[in-house]
Structure formats: structure tokens, C-alpha cells
Amino acid sequence: MKKFISVLFMALILNVPIMAQKTVKLRIIETSDVHGSFFPYDFINRTDKPGSLARVNSYVKSLRKKYGRNLILLDNGDILQGQPTCYYYNYVDTTSTNIAADIINYMKYDAETMGNHDVETGHAVYDKWIKEVKCPMLGANIIDNKTNKPYLPPYKIIERNGVKVAILGMITPAIPNWLQENIWKGLRFQDMVSCAKYWIDYLRKNEKPNVIIGLFHSGEKGGIETPDYVEDASIKVAKEVPGFNLILFGHDHTRHCETITNNAGQKVVCLDPANNAISVADAEITIKDGNVDVNGKLVDITSQPIDQKFMDYFKPQIKKVNDFVNKKIGSFETPIYTRESFFGNCAFTDFILNLQLQITGADISFNAPLNFDSKIDAGDVRVSDMFNLYKFENQLYVMKLTGEEIRKHLEMSYDLWVNTMKSPEDHLLLLDLNKGDNQHTGFKNFTFNFDSAAGIDYVVDVTKPNGEKVKILRMSNGKPFDEKAWYKVAINSYRGNGGGELLTRGAGIPRDSLESRIIWRSERDQRYYLMMEIEKMGTVNPQPNHNWKFIPEAWTKPAAERDYKILFPKAK
Known part of the structure; x- marks a missing residue:
């Protein structure tokens, strides 16, 4: 009885739903900065690639056998540029479904954020791609100037075995430092800390999730700093905005795995798998008696087998790209x-x-x-x-x-x-x-x-x-x-x-x-x-x-x- 009262008290304080006293395990996999590394072949240098989504898919499939729907697959942006595969479907064959959308849909990603190199493709490319992707494209701090509301869904709620997971997506706000305005016309990019504070408060009051995950296309720290924002602010958000259990990030192409203590004394696991699908961020979340425990690691994908079914499915697209690059x-x-x-x-x-x-x-x-x-x-x-x-x-x-x-x-x-x-x-x-x-x-x-x-x-x-x-x-x-x-x-x-x-x-x-x-x-x-x-x-x-x-x-x-x-x- 005392334990139930304690759980009830904590639920009221944290404003989260009361769960039955049971254990639920979730597995979270994040890719980031894939940059067109879909297949185990480098179309630029005509050599084999160590990392690819063809290998990531083998790893994900093996985990789905154990976790089923309790595996949540996320991508953190910068997927639309980096290999001729992307260029071909961005600018040459502009009528077919973008290959990046085809792959996201094939692998059954649950949510994705945009990266700066996705924005760099221009409205015509990324707006089409967003419509073709079946999972939500998140961007809480990408603001539509006409409505003053997010241009994309700010978050996604996923329910698994009675556990409510909120995934909040954000992008680095430094876009105007790199890209001309016509590429992001009609948009502005909000500071990540203030944006996160608003949406954490909103989620607690309106969605009452058991777990909150940040999915940020922004590096660890530093980069461009102005009076209005910081380019790489993921750890800053983790420390200054209480409420996150797990923050998955990218953009800086640097592997990162640590557990920090935020300003409220809470533990937050922070993971960055770097780039080119060489590694993934891998976290197991255990929810027991209303308590949330997160263990995170980075997993090297290069030793995983190539998923041959994946390769066979995309044979027509691979042939088109090969014909293009070999000219x-x-x-x-x-x-x-x-x-x-x-x-x-x-x-x-x-x-x-x-x-x-x-x-x-x-x-x-x-x-x-x-x-x-x-x-x-x-x-x-x-x-x-x-x-x-x-x-x-x-x-x-x-x-x-x-x-x-x-x-x-x-x-x-x-x-x-x-x-x-x-x-x-x-x-x-x-x-x-x-x-x-x-x-x-x-x-x-x-x-x-x-x-x-x-x-x-x-x-x-x-x-x-x-x-x-x-x-x-x-x-x-x-x-x-x-x-x-x-x-x-x-x-x-x-x-x-x-x-x-x-x-x-x-x-x-x-x-x-x-x-x-x-x-x-x-x-x-x-x-x-x-x-x-x-x-x-x-x-x-x-x-x-x-x-x-x-x-x-x-x-x-x-x-x-x-x-x-x-x-x-x-x-x-």
C-alpha cells in the first residue's frame, strides 16, 4: 500500500499517467546523418562502404524478433544529401518517389527529424519528400511565419504496452548562417532551449507521457553561437530543460555516449551515432512501477550482414543511379x-x-x-x-x-x-x-x-x-x-x-x-x-x-x- 501511495504521489508531482505495477521494455534505435549511405556501395568512389542502411536493417530486424512493436526506430535527419543516389532522386528523376522516402517507409521508421542538409535541397525537394514519408517528420522549432506555429509536427506520441512515449524533434537553428533564404522561405528557426521548455511543459500538461525522448539534429555543444541561439545545443537542452529521459542527437558527425545530470538532478542518457550509417544509437528503456530506467550505447554496424531482401527490393533504383553516375x-x-x-x-x-x-x-x-x-x-x-x-x-x-x-x-x-x-x-x-x-x-x-x-x-x-x-x-x-x-x-x-x-x-x-x-x-x-x-x-x-x-x-x-x-x- 505504501508503495502504491508513493507511485501515486510521484505521478501527481511529475504529472504523468499512473501505470499498473508491471515491467515494460522498449528498445530505441536511432540513425543520424546517413547522407545517402543506403547501400553497401559508394557510388562516388566505386568501392564498398563499411556502413549502410542495408546493414542497419539487418540489425533492426534481429531486434524486432525479440521486441516486436516495442522496438522504436528513429532517424535524425541529413539523409537527403551525400551520395549520387540522393542527387539523382532530388534533381534528376523528380517524379518518382524520393529514394530516401522509399527507404524510410521500407524500414518502417516511427519518426524522423529534418537536418540542415535536408533543408539545403530546397522547398521543392523536401516538401515533396515530407509528403512521401509515411512516418511523421518532426520539427518543433521550424516555425511557419504565416501561422506562427510549427511547420512540421512538433512531436509524436507512441503507445506501447500501456507506455506512452513522446518524441520531440528539433533542428539546429543555425540554418540562416549557411543557406540563402529562398531555400527556407516562409520559415524561421527557434532557439532550441526555449522551444524545448515550451513543449516539455505542453507535453506534461496535455499528453502526460511516461517517457520523453528528444530527437535533435544538433551537435553536442558549440558551433556557431549568437545572442539568439547556439548551433550545437543538444547537451545544453539536456542540462537546462528537465523532463527528457533520453536525447538522441547528431549533426556534428561525432560519436557521443554519456549520461548527464540535469539541473533538476535527473539522469539523462545522451547518444550520437555520428554519420554514414556506420553506427547506431541503441537504448533500452525499462518502465517498472512508474519508474523509467534508460541504458544507452553505440553499436558498430559494419559487421552486420547485408540484408539481401533490402538490396533486392531496391534493385531498380540502384540500376538507375548506376547508369547515371557511370556516364x-x-x-x-x-x-x-x-x-x-x-x-x-x-x-x-x-x-x-x-x-x-x-x-x-x-x-x-x-x-x-x-x-x-x-x-x-x-x-x-x-x-x-x-x-x-x-x-x-x-x-x-x-x-x-x-x-x-x-x-x-x-x-x-x-x-x-x-x-x-x-x-x-x-x-x-x-x-x-x-x-x-x-x-x-x-x-x-x-x-x-x-x-x-x-x-x-x-x-x-x-x-x-x-x-x-x-x-x-x-x-x-x-x-x-x-x-x-x-x-x-x-x-x-x-x-x-x-x-x-x-x-x-x-x-x-x-x-x-x-x-x-x-x-x-x-x-x-x-x-x-x-x-x-x-x-x-x-x-x-x-x-x-x-x-x-x-x-x-x-x-x-x-x-x-x-x-x-x-x-x-x-x-x-
Whole structure:
């Protein structure tokens, strides 16, 4: 009797339904940042993939034999970009059901959130995809400006064996820092902490769930921070918003498994399986006498068998994509590598920089290595190679910048990239080998923010302090470079919208002025235009521009050789 009164008292305090004194076990599986890794084959590099939803499905099927309907399968977004499979169904075959929807439906996911790379596909793609997905697409903090209500369902209620589970979905609110407004027109993105507080209170009062799960496309902590929001706020929500039993998150491509104690003294299990379907977040929730106990872990999927029924079901789609990616578009006379871009002029990066100038007629071009270690071999170049050449579906912009803003943009880029050398024995590069995640790859900062330039000749003096390393000597056509003059700059849409903060924090341009600086924007994604240019040229011999270098070379050349061996120990 005392135990029943205690359970009754706790139920009244926490405002949750009273359950019969029985034990219910739920198993929760989350995938995140799948990025088109549906099949155990990389359509870009034409190699086997270690992670795939074909393997995840085998794992899920084995658990369903034990848990039945008590297994809840969730996806956390960023599924619509990353492989040619996605590109083909996003932009080439736009009448068939999007393959990402087909797979979500086939695997019987129970709920999903949107990620920033899903939003990046544009309204036409993601609105169609949302309608095709049979499970609810959640987004409590994606607000429709017309109604001032969530554009998507904020949460999903799932009932299993008398247990009521609420799943609250949110996305990182930093979308406007990366994507132009027409992609998310009519929407705004609310701060995650304030949004979570509102909906936790709403759920307790109106739904009275026994278990609350957060499904957040937002990383552990940090990222872009403004007075209004934090990009990676999942742990912040876990600590500051009491009520969650389990928080499943992603976006930062970093494995994470911990149990934290929130501000109310409650335990919250927090899991992030990283990216590309290599791992899943796996939690078992036990509900006994009204008490909720959560145990979580990350499970490596790469040793799971490939689900052959899954593969057979999607044979027609696989054939369509294979036919698309195997189309020849040109030939390269020499191989090109992104790895060379970290140490100086690089044929890979300069080829893109030069094509940007060729396509737009701009004076100067900015670009960063979007892959840490990609290669395009000499010989036939196919559509699949274009995804190595240019990883993301960014658009191409031309912006007007002053000479001073161009230099400051580069100053911040190189400060993110290179060390300030005090002696010849120092590192050339700004490394952090302890990061150990898929995003940093040995660097302290993200390599996709390491912009170099074409159209100008310059040196980078690594003995100078931050903000004083870059000296622009002249325009590459021999004309003087003037810090007070205006120039047309070719730049991708991620950077032009403020991504990486090189234009805002670096060049000093107010964020609300970026739009007014754009004087041209491409209609389609940048990869499409690069592909068209290669088709026109036919046979190409990419070479480095040799328009910039690190100095003093007596220090930087030996340091580059040492750092190269650290980052690429297996390279010949």
C-alpha cells in the first residue's frame, strides 16, 4: 500500500499517467546523418562502404524478433544529401518517389527529424519528400511565419504496452548562417532551449507521457553561437530543460555516449551515432512501477550482414543511379588530390577556383577543400567523380567585396588553417590530433573553411601573428591590387550566406548586409556547372596556379613535409 501511495504521489508531482505495477521494455534505435549511405556501395568512389542502411536493417530486424512493436526506430535527419543516389532522386528523376522516402517507409521508421542538409535541397525537394514519408517528420522549432506555429509536427506520441512515449524533434537553428533564404522561405528557426521548455511543459500538461525522448539534429555543444541561439545545443537542452529521459542527437558527425545530470538532478542518457550509417544509437528503456530506467550505447554496424531482401527490393533504383553516375563527361590527363591543398597551391582546388572564374567572369575566386582526402584519377571522368570534385549542392555566387575585405577574409581562413611558427621545428599547420572525429581529421578547425584564392598573387607569412599573415602582392593579371577598390568575387553559397563566418567575423561584413553584396547567383547547384564546363573542354590537364605560397620557405617547406607525414602516413 505504501508503495502504491508513493507511485501515486510521484505521478501527481511529475504529472504523468499512473501505470499498473508491471515491467515494460522498449528498445530505441536511432540513425543520424546517413547522407545517402543506403547501400553497401559508394557510388562516388566505386568501392564498398563499411556502413549502410542495408546493414542497419539487418540489425533492426534481429531486434524486432525479440521486441516486436516495442522496438522504436528513429532517424535524425541529413539523409537527403551525400551520395549520387540522393542527387539523382532530388534533381534528376523528380517524379518518382524520393529514394530516401522509399527507404524510410521500407524500414518502417516511427519518426524522423529534418537536418540542415535536408533543408539545403530546397522547398521543392523536401516538401515533396515530407509528403512521401509515411512516418511523421518532426520539427518543433521550424516555425511557419504565416501561422506562427510549427511547420512540421512538433512531436509524436507512441503507445506501447500501456507506455506512452513522446518524441520531440528539433533542428539546429543555425540554418540562416549557411543557406540563402529562398531555400527556407516562409520559415524561421527557434532557439532550441526555449522551444524545448515550451513543449516539455505542453507535453506534461496535455499528453502526460511516461517517457520523453528528444530527437535533435544538433551537435553536442558549440558551433556557431549568437545572442539568439547556439548551433550545437543538444547537451545544453539536456542540462537546462528537465523532463527528457533520453536525447538522441547528431549533426556534428561525432560519436557521443554519456549520461548527464540535469539541473533538476535527473539522469539523462545522451547518444550520437555520428554519420554514414556506420553506427547506431541503441537504448533500452525499462518502465517498472512508474519508474523509467534508460541504458544507452553505440553499436558498430559494419559487421552486420547485408540484408539481401533490402538490396533486392531496391534493385531498380540502384540500376538507375548506376547508369547515371557511370556516364562519361570528359578526361583528365593527370590525377588531382585534395590533400595537397593544405600545404600550398593545389591542382584540385585551383581547378575549381579557375572554373568559378571561367563560369562567372569574376575578378577573384574563393574555394576550400570540401573533402579531406579525395582523388580523381587520370583517364575518363564520370558523373560519379563530380561528387569527389565538389561534395555539396552549393550554388555559385558573385559578390562585391573591397580589397580590404578580401584580405581579411583570407586572414581568418589562414588563421584557422596554419600555425604561427616560432621556430623551424614548429608545425606549419594548426593541428589537433586528439579531436579524433570525422569532421576535423587531425586539424583544430574544419577543413571546409580553409579558403584559398585565385585571381590574386599573395604570400602567407606564418611567422606573423593572426590577422597579419596575408600579404596580397598584385592581381594575377599583373594589375595592382587596391584594398580600397571593389572587386567581383566568385564564392559558393554556403560561404556567401555567412557559412564559416569568414565574411562576417573575418571580413567584417554585417550579416544583414550579405544579401545586398550578392550581384549574381546560379540557378542550379555548382556541381552541375562544373560538370558542364568539363564536358565543353573534353580533355583537361589541371595544374596548380602557383599564385600563392607560405613563407619563409626555409621554415615552411620542411615543416610541410613533416606535417604531411602526420596527416597522411600511408601516402606515397
